[in-house]
Amino acid sequence: MDTQTLIYLFVGVTFALYIGIALWTRAGSTGEYYVAGKGVHPVLNGMATGADWMSAASFISMAGIISFVGLDGGVYLMGWTGGYVLLAMCLAPYLRKFGKFTVPEFVGERYYSQTARVVAVICVIFISFTYVAGQMRGVGIVFSRYLEVDINTGVVIGMAIVFFYSVLGGMKGITYTQVAQYCVMIFAYMIPAIFISMMLTGNPIPQLGFGGTLDGTDTYLLDKLNGLSTELGFNTYTDGTKSTIDVFFITMALMVGTAGLPHVIVRFFTTPTVRDARKSAGYALLFIAILYTTAPAVAAFARTNLLTSIPNVSYAEVPSWFKTWEKAGLIAWQDKNQDGVIQYTAGAPFEGAPTFAKDAGVNGERAVTNAPTANGNELYIDRDIMVLANPEIANLPGWVIALIAAGGLAAALSTAAGLLLVISTSISHDLLKSNLMPNISEKNELLAARIAAGVAVVIAGLFGIYPPAFVAQVVAFAFGLAAASFFPAIVMGIFSKTMNREGAVAGMIVGLVFTFTYIVYFKFINPAAGADQWWFGISPEGIGTLGMIFNFVVSVVVAKLTSAPPAHIQDLVESIRIPRGAGGAVAH
Amino acid sequence: MSIHKQDVPAAYWKENLSLMLKLLAIWFVVSFGCGILFVDALNNIQFFGYPLGFWFSQQGSIYAFVGLIFFYVWKMNQLDRKYDVHEE
Structure with missing residues (x-):
């Protein structure tokens, strides 16, 4: 079979699998729709979290970015994994014990305030739409590159698939499709990485080949890469160019942002027990770490390949993959x-x-x-080819290329579905049920959730088809805002009995407004203002960390000046700290 | 030694916090310490084929994170039983 047929076959089979799982796991109640009935095994929840978390950007772009920046790429590697330590120790077990459905729900009840809940809903919707727009675009790009359909058609097909299984299956359907998507994704990532590692270093494990010697020589791969880089006028690969303070702040913002992202937090509401929520965070990071420790190895391999095969070669003698991707415009x-x-x-x-x-x-x-x-x-x-062109660079058979196409789609679809679910539940549960229509029946609430998911899919698709010029710029928003708003409010809600409504609301607003203003100013209003005008040399990507610090400080000061939370709230905090008594889904 | 009923939550919480803070200190040292603040100094040390600081930034810190969570899970399960607050 030729490669094109294989691609259609792989993508078709995986799509059929996702739809089959969705039919098998239809959600019948709000508990199943919102949190999969709180019955997901921790290992499966770990896989689902991995797929939920690793987006098209992790799968396709991350290794490429690292490949071009070397040491500074550690910002993403540490930033997008370290947050799970915070999740496991500071958030997941307690939120699971709290035992409700959504993040705004926790904020609203802990701070006995509908205002806090509405602020949280707005943050959830903003953060999630920012993120999902990029995923739909990713789906379109994979379709157009591999299946030779127009980007817009690709987005529509992707929308239809996500619509089908998120609207039908809710959290339950999404969880089990994400488990399948994780397997497709990790297999697609590892196979080419293993072959390239073998080819360059003779070691089949990329993480070891990365620190090993080049096949048949005594030269370490990284020494060779550093030598090639400096010889050609690039920076030494294993040294950084960004300022230490900026690297520090960006890494912190990504870590804390990860721990504050609603679609990640809500995954820990689905486990049967508190103990499982902790364990599940460990498995999630383990499954993520498989890809995240391979990505920098792939980056270094691809960079070495590139620097040995292309510079100072006449165009007539370039390898064939060069022309393939030149044809694709990358x-x-x-x-x-x-x-x-x-x-x-x-x-x-x-x-x-x-x-x-x-x-x-x-x-x-x-x-x-x-x-x-x-x-x-x-x-x-284009940085993306570091992953996309790898199979051709390593002369791998057509089915590996087909696997990459299926893997890229799995990465984008799984993340999009998780985000859409969070948007739909915050509308049906936090806005309708708790604010606008408190008497809504469970059946109608479920219907509202499905309609909201459907509308959100269409809006996300429109963002994919007509990408607003700012999409690429706003990733910093999602992490920065999550870091500056949710993380401090939730952590203080658990670890401080005296944190009150006034403190939390003031802190969230200050954190949000500050971070939002800083990013908007340096990204949109005055993009010409360079690094010399940044506060303390902190780039907009890292400013969420400062927003978080402001949030903490303002909350503590305001809480000191206003009255303590009522006794029943202090009892609530006592009770979420103790694992015993976490029941199944709370009916309400 | 018998633990009085009303002291149980406070003592459990205190021990939990102390464990958490110790593990978060390690979390901070392996990533922000070894991978960022002291990366240049550590890069002068060779660790297999890696400069050590670079290894912490792109490999070591991630392995440490995974280890930290599983260690925390294990210790907390013990702690839950010790104070009899575990789930059935």
Whole structure:
């Protein structure tokens, strides 16, 4: 079978599997729809959390980003895993003991305030839509690259699939499809990584090959890579270029943001016991760590491959994958000095993303019409190809390429479904049931949740088809806002008996407004303002950490000045600290 | 030694906090310490094929995180039983 047929086959089979699981796990009650009836085994919940957490960005883009920045890539590796330690120790067991359905529900009850609950709902919706827009776009891109359908058609197909299993199955359907998606995703990621590790270092385990010697020599892979990098005018791979304070703040914002993201937190509401919620956080991180410790190895392998096979090679002699991805528009070469040889060094080769001319250049390359920059670099490489082109670089068979396509879709769909569920439950449960229509029957609440999920799918799809120009810019928002709003409010709600309504609401508002303003100012209002104008040298990506600190400080000060929470709230805090007595889904 | 009924939650909570703070200290040292603040100094030390600081940033800290959570799970299960607050 040719590769194209295999891709259709793999994607078709995995989609059929997801739909089959959704039919098998239909949700019949709000408890099943919101939290899968609190009956998910911790290992399965760990896998589902892994799939929920690892998005198209983790699967497709992360290794590529690390590949281009070396040591500084640790920001993402540590930032997107370290939050699980906070989740396991500071949030998950207590929120599971609390035993309700949503994050705004906890905020609202602990702070005995509908205002707090509504602020939380707004944050949930904003954070989740920001995130889901990127996922739908990711689905479209995978479709257009591998299945040769138009991006918009791809988005519509993705929407239809997600609509089907999230609306029908709710949390229960999503959980079990995510388990399947995790397996597809991790298999698709590991197979090419193992082959490339074998090819370069002779060691089948990428994590070991990463620190090993190149096959048949005594030279360590990383030493070779550092040598190649400096020789060509790049920074040493194992040294950083970002300032220490910025790296510190970004990593902290990503970690705390992870622990504050509602679609991640809500996964720990689904386990049968408090003990399982803790264990489940461990399994979740274990399953995530398999991909996250492989990604930097893939990054270093791909970088080494690239730097040995492309620079100073004449265009006529480049490997075939180079031309494949040049055709796809992800690689572009502008022969600035007209010697027919590819010069690759630090700096952008030309202004912006490549726009291709109709006619081929003198060497047969796809000529670009962009204005060249003054530096000597002639090569444009999209970061995504570090994962996407790996199977071809390693000469792997067609089914591996098909697997990557199915894996990329699994990563994007699983995250999108988790986010859509959070949006739908905050609307049906936190807005309708608790605020606007308290007398709504369970059946109608479930219907409302399904309608909300359906509407959210359509809005997310529209974001995917007509991506607002700011989508790429706003990832910082999701993490920064989660770090500056939810995390402090929840942590203080558990660890402080004296934290009251006034303190928590004031803290959340200060954290949110500060973080929001800083990001909007430096990303949109005055993007020209460079690093020299950042507060203490902290980039917008890392400012959530400062927002979190402000939130904590303001909350504590305001709580000191206002009256203590009522006795029944202090009893509630006492009770969530003790595991015994966590029942099944609370009917209400 | 018998534990008085009303002291149980307070003592349990105190021991839980002390365990949590110790583990979070390790969490901080392996990531923010070894992987960020002291990364340049540690990079002068070779660890197999890795500069040590780079290893902490891209591999070691993640392994440590996984270990920390499972250790916490194990200790907390013991603690729950010790204070008789575990679930049936």
